[in-house]
Amino acid sequence: MMATMGWAQALSTAEPVMAFDDIVLEVECLRVLRGGEPVxxxxxxxxxxxxxxxxxxxxxxxxxxxxxxxxxxxxxxxxTVDVHVARLRKALCQADKHYPIRTIRGVGYSLG
Incomplete structure (x- = not known):
């Protein structure tokens, strides 16, 4: 199993609270909300x-x-990245695969 880089290093430049549409990511407490509901x-x-x-x-x-x-x-x-993006989409209850996480065919992914 591959270890991820340290949380502190990965999130060192992140704002304490980040948001996009109805998704809120609270970095310091490692919490995600979508539409006010915990994810x-x-x-x-x-x-x-x-x-x-x-x-x-x-x-x-x-x-x-x-x-x-x-x-x-x-x-x-x-x-592996594709599998984790699929899990992220599922966790966010994303029915429409074009929103909020878009697949850029042959390249990668984008939010919004």
Missing amino acids: HLAPIEFLMLASLIEAPGHVWTRARLVERVWGHGAQIGKR
Whole structure:
């Protein structure tokens, strides 16, 4: 099992509270709310959401997400990022795959 980079390092530049539409990420208490309701995320999905919500509209390549979430030089499977994005979408109860997390075919993912 691959260890993620330290929480402090991964979230060191993050704002204490980040929001996009009805999604609120409270970094200091590691809490996510959607529409005011708590969303339970695994550490990997929390770090992915933090990356995506930090720069809405920015397209994150799979390689950049791997570096950000697992750390520089991490050796993970090619589809691992896709699996975790699918879990994140499910946790956010996202029925429409185009919102809020968009797939940029052949490139990566974007929020919004």
